[in-house]
Amino acid sequence: xxxxxxxxxxxxxxxxxxxxxxxxxxxxxxxxxxxxxxxxxxxxxxxxxxxxxxxxxxxxxxxxxxxxxxxxxxxxxxxxxxxxxxxxxxxxxxxxxxxxxxxxxxxxxxxxxxxxxxxxxxxxxxxxxxxxxxxxxxxxxxxxxxxxxxxxxxxxxxxxxxxxxxxxxxxxxxxxxxxxxxxxxxxxxxxxxxxxxxxxxxxxxxxxxxxxxxxxxxxxxxxxxxxxxxxxxxxxxxxxxxxxxxxxxxxxxxxxxxxxxxxxxxxxxxxxxxxxxxxxxxxxxxxxxxxxxxxxxxxxxxxxxxxxxxxxxxxxxxxxxxxxxxxxxxxxxxxxxxxxxxxxxxxxxxxxxxxxxxxxxxxxxxxxxxxxxxxxxxxxxxxxxxxxxxxxxxxxxxxxxxxxxxxxxxxxxxxxxxxxxxxxxxxxxxxxxxxxxxxxxxxxxxxxxxxxxxxxxxxxxxxxxxxxxxxxxxxxxxxxxxxxxxxxxxxxxxxxxxxxxxxxxxxxxxxxxxxxxxxxxxxxxxxxxxxxxxxxxxxxxxxxxxxxxxxxxxxxxxxxxxxxxxxxxxxxxxxxxxxxxxxxxxxxxxxxxxxxxxxxxxxxxxxxxxxxxxxxxxxxxxxxxxxxxxxxxxxxxxxxxxxxxxxxxxxx
Amino acid sequence: xxxxxxxxxxxxxxxxxxxxxxxxxxxxxxxxxxxxxxxxxxxxxxxxxxxxxxxxxxxxxxxxxxxxxxxxxxxxxxxxxxxxxxxxxxxxxxxxxxxxxxxxxxxxxxxxxxxxxxxxxxxxxxxxxxxxxxxxxxxxxxxxxxxxxxxxxxxxxxxxxxxxxxxxxxxxxxxxxxxxxxxxxxxxxxxxxxxxxxxxxxxxxxxxxxxxxxxxxxxxxxxxxxxxxxxxxxxxxxxxxxxxxxxxxxxxxxxxxxxxxxxxxxxxxxxxxxxxxxxx
Numbered sequence: 001x002x003x004x005x006x007x008x009x010x011x012x013x014x015x016x017x018x019x020x021x022x023x024x025x026x027x028x029x030x031x032x033x034x035x036x037x038x039x040x041x042x043x044x045x046x047x048x049x050x051x052x053x054x055x056x057x058x059x060x061x062x063x064x065x066x067x068x069x070x071x072x073x074x075x076x077x078x079x080x081x082x083x084x085x086x087x088x089x090x091x092x093x094x095x096x097x098x099x100x101x102x103x104x105x106x107x108x109x110x111x112x113x114x115x116x117x118x119x120x121x122x123x124x125x126x127x128x129x130x131x132x133x134x135x136x137x138x139x140x141x142x143x144x145x146x147x148x149x150x151x152x153x154x155x156x157x158x159x160x161x162x163x164x165x166x167x168x169x170x171x172x173x174x175x176x177x178x179x180x181x182x183x184x185x186x187x188x189x190x191x192x193x194x195x196x197x198x199x200x201x202x203x204x205x206x207x208x209x210x211x212x213x214x215x216x217x218x219x220x221x222x223x224x225x226x227x228x229x230x231x232x233x234x235x236x237x238x239x240x241x242x243x244x245x246x247x248x249x250x251x252x253x254x255x256x257x258x259x260x261x262x263x264x265x266x267x268x269x270x271x272x273x274x275x276x277x278x279x280x281x282x283x284x285x286x287x288x289x290x291x292x293x294x295x296x297x298x299x300x301x302x303x304x305x306x307x308x309x310x311x312x313x314x315x316x317x318x319x320x321x322x323x324x325x326x327x328x329x330x331x332x333x334x335x336x337x338x339x340x341x342x343x344x345x346x347x348x349x350x351x352x353x354x355x356x357x358x359x360x361x362x363x364x365x366x367x368x369x370x371x372x373x374x375x376x377x378x379x380x381x382x383x384x385x386x387x388x389x390x391x392x393x394x395x396x397x398x399x400x401x402x403x404x405x406x407x408x409x410x411x412x413x414x415x416x417x418x419x420x421x422x423x424x425x426x427x428x429x430x431x432x433x434x435x436x437x438x439x440x441x442x443x444x445x446x447x448x449x450x451x452x453x454x455x456x457x458x459x460x461x462x463x464x465x466x467x468x469x470x471x472x473x474x475x476x477x478x479x480x481x482x483x484x485x486x487x488x489x490x491x492x493x494x495x496x497x498x499x500x501x502x503x504x505x506x507x508x509x510x511x512x513x514x515x516x517x518x519x520x521x522x523x524x525x526x527x528x529x530x531x532x533x534x535x536x537x538x539x540x541x542x543x544x545x546x547x548x549x550x551x552x553x554x555x556x557x558x559x560x561x562x563x564x565x566x567x568x569x570x571x572x573x574x575x576x577x578x579x580x581x582x583x584x585x586x587x588x589x590x591x592x593x594x595x596x597x598x599x600x601x602x603x604x605x606x607x608x609x610x611x612x613x614x615x616x617x618x619x620x621x622x623x624x625x626x627x628x629x630x631x632x633x634x635x636x637x638x639x640x641x642x643x644x645x646x647x648x649x650x651x652x
Numbered sequence: 653x654x655x656x657x658x659x660x661x662x663x664x665x666x667x668x669x670x671x672x673x674x675x676x677x678x679x680x681x682x683x684x685x686x687x688x689x690x691x692x693x694x695x696x697x698x699x700x701x702x703x704x705x706x707x708x709x710x711x712x713x714x715x716x717x718x719x720x721x722x723x724x725x726x727x728x729x730x731x732x733x734x735x736x737x738x739x740x741x742x743x744x745x746x747x748x749x750x751x752x753x754x755x756x757x758x759x760x761x762x763x764x765x766x767x768x769x770x771x772x773x774x775x776x777x778x779x780x781x782x783x784x785x786x787x788x789x790x791x792x793x794x795x796x797x798x799x800x801x802x803x804x805x806x807x808x809x810x811x812x813x814x815x816x817x818x819x820x821x822x823x824x825x826x827x828x829x830x831x832x833x834x835x836x837x838x839x840x841x842x843x844x845x846x847x848x849x850x851x852x853x854x855x856x857x858x859x860x861x862x863x864x865x866x867x868x869x870x871x872x873x874x875x876x877x878x879x880x881x882x883x884x885x886x887x888x889x890x891x892x893x894x895x896x897x898x899x900x901x902x903x904x905x906x907x908x909x910x911x912x913x914x915x916x917x918x919x920x921x922x923x924x925x926x927x928x929x930x931x932x
Contacts, residue, residue, distance in 0.1 A: 033811040033812060034814070034820070035811075144816075144874070145878075147877065148877070259820045259821075263820050
């Protein structure tokens with residue numbers, strides 16, 4: 001049963017309520033040493049109290065910022081709440097951010113305190129400390145490897161909690177008093193947007209907006225405190241914050257922290273989440289793995305898989321939507337469920353899922369339909385950091401692969417003449433931190449937030465997002481060109497990991513392609529094609545033919561579209577290296593930074609359009625340890641066949 | 653209000669306890685005096701003496717065929733030297749026995765891996781603790797009573813090592829399916845599972861790429877640091893050796909030609925000659 005609104009308008013108050021009402025129930029689990037360790041609500045409450053007292057003793061004051069850096073760990077979640085108890089503002093970081101990328105945020109938010117997971121993160125902070133003089137205290141959770149560090153600013157999390165617990169014995173009621181003093185209007189958290197251009201911006205979110213968004217979801221999906229949720233996405237991401245923190249605090253369900261980023265699949269199978277949130281890339285990776293494993297399976301299993309998946313794509317989604325399905329088809333599906341769908345759901349850890357959401361990027365229709373036809377109630381939603389992910393969500397029974405659903409209750413959405421979507425909602429952010437100009441640009445005087453996304457409402461009143469408003473362009477002949485639309489179509493093929501489409505103000509559209517190393521590698525091994533690494537594999541003529549086939553299938557598909565047929569891909573290139581966030585080519589949430597790539601690879605773009613057969617490249621790459629190196633390669637440009645539009649063929 | 657500072661963090665308790673003194677290098681734990689070893693007329697080692705102090709990282713280097721692996725085999729009792737003596741933990745003998753070496757706390761990893769390819773990572777590492785299993789085979793097979801309790805205790809230790817080496821994701825994967833770099837890490841884990849006082853590493857970085865080498869170096873340092881394990885290491889990568897080791901002994905044609913800190917060894921004319929191939 002969700003906690004009711006009223007006086008529970010901040011996360012600290014919600015925590016005290018949970019400790020009171022469901023103290024003995026599990027709140028958060030962490031897989032450690034191969035075993036799920038459980039913290040109950042009262043245990044969490046105790047930890048938060050001691051931690052808050054410790055932080056207060058260390059000088060963390062109301063309104064100050066505190067960095068939280070690391071993977072999903074109960075102690076880091078406790079830090080979020082402990083900071084909020086004191087009225088301080090937690091600022092989570094992406095754990096894989098390089099030290100230099102953190103400097104800007106530390107300086108911008110004048111962060112003096114940080115709680116980090118381990119030596120890796122502590123090292124980064126010690127490295128940037130000279131550039132961030134405000135940073136005075138760093139506490140680490142895992143002491144491994146840190147024994148010989150004697151920096152005065154460094155101390156263990158355990159000492160902080162011990163000091164707080166000792167002080168609390170003489171000052172009972174401290175936390176309750178602090179929590180009571182918090183108000184829904186206070187800033188709850190600050191999340192930095194990865195920023196496709198320029199510096200990241202700190203999005204200031206209040207308790208009120210996060211709680212409003214969470215209550216809306218809880219009501220819509222009738223969430224209970226019996227839900228199991230897997231915590232595996234970066235804490236600095238709004239999706240993780242809303243679904244595994246804000247909703248957790250509002251509803252009082254259980255979150256489960258995975259053992260490591262590489263054990264997600266196993267951990268998910270063990271937990272069997274009932275409520276699940278995954279960006280499309282995670283779902284895509286899962287499907288790729290299933291596909292590869294099916295290719296390895298025996299002949300009979302492969303036949304069975306193909307037959308039942310083809311059948312499910314026709315019937316499964318209709319069943320899930322409660323649409324009429326014939327008795328024979330129902331029987332057929334039941335058989336498939338017994339032999340294929342249920343075992344597959346079990347392997348994926350999706351047996352118990354009641355509601356699953358995907359968001360963050362457009363999802364390939366076939367990918368989306370795959371999960372739904374298996375019987376997983378996967379739905380799309382639309383939102384952003386600025387809106388606490390509270391804009392649109394697909395209701396049960398009206399789920400389509402290419403829309404994001406109607407606006408949620410209390411949300412007003414309009415589409416401007418330019419195609420841009422603007423909205424007002426209770427979950428809206430207060431401001432960009434110390435950036436009134438950007439705030440004014442994003443939020444007008446009437447409180448309308450300009451999303452920067454382009455889209456329109458379909459006949460059923462569901463919102464359809466096509467691209468970023470600023471990215472939608474036109475070919476030189478005036479044909480509509482939506483790069484992301486093309487890229488998504490390409491990326492649906494398991495062999496293509498990333499794609500970047502070009503075409504604005506050009507005669508035709510072209511694409512840069514990253515092959516998917518595991519999928520293409522497996523494909524090559526099956527055919528006995530030897531290769532030494534990514535660059536070598538990408539240059540193989542057989543791989544070129546494989547990718548060309550994918551591109552031409554996209555073109556054939558586009559030819560059927562009355563508006564977009566003109567933007568068929570005439571030429572493409574398979575890049576010599578994988579696009580990487582460390583090289584600035586992707587954002588930390590793995591979105592393509594198209595403009596940056598266009599500049600960085602200007603030579604390749606020119607070669608694509610000049611008709612040249614090859615292009616020499618000399619690219620700088622940044623390794624994970626921060627060093628840089630050069631990759632030299634000669635890249636071949638490839639032509640792809642374009643198809644006459646369906647309308648023209650019909651006329652002929 | 654209860655806090656969680658103590659529980660839920662069951663690290664390697666014993667390791668942590670001894671670790672506070674970990675990097676205080678102690679007296680010699682292992683001393684080799686006048687070791688000579690010959691196979692027929694081939695002299696593998698002639699009159700080599702050196703010692704290994706407790707908690708230090710000691711490297712043995714030298715050109716190919718210098719006798720490095722032979723030296724490790726003498727230490728863990730696979731080879732019996734023709735002359736000389738070995739003193740380990742105060743006990744002086746003419747030669748070591750393999751089983752005795754293992755029981756007294758010497759473990760090693762192998763240049764060519766010594767793992768059960770068809771068994772999971774977890775089982776391989778549990779196998780590394782077989783000398784410590786006290787209950788009899790029947791009880792173990794039936795998994796009852798004391799055997800069950802014992803297995804739980806062993807599993808706990810092995811899990812701590814799995815966590816330490818960051819191989820949770822392959823816990824249940826058969827070793828044969830893992831990439832080489834990971835297999836090397838599992839081999840290290842198997843050796844660590846025996847909770848050795850002295851760990852012999854035979855070319856732990858052979859055949860690895862730069863990133864894997866960095867990872868492995870990190871683990872070697874961490875093992876030494878966290879558990880206080882004394883490490884004797886053979887390695888070809890000079891950068892690695894000079895970074896990791898406290899002291900280095902240099903062999904050439906079965907003789908010791910230098911012994912000292914990395915800086916001393918680097919400056920030694922004999923070592924430079926041996927590596928640059930000056931005529932003898």
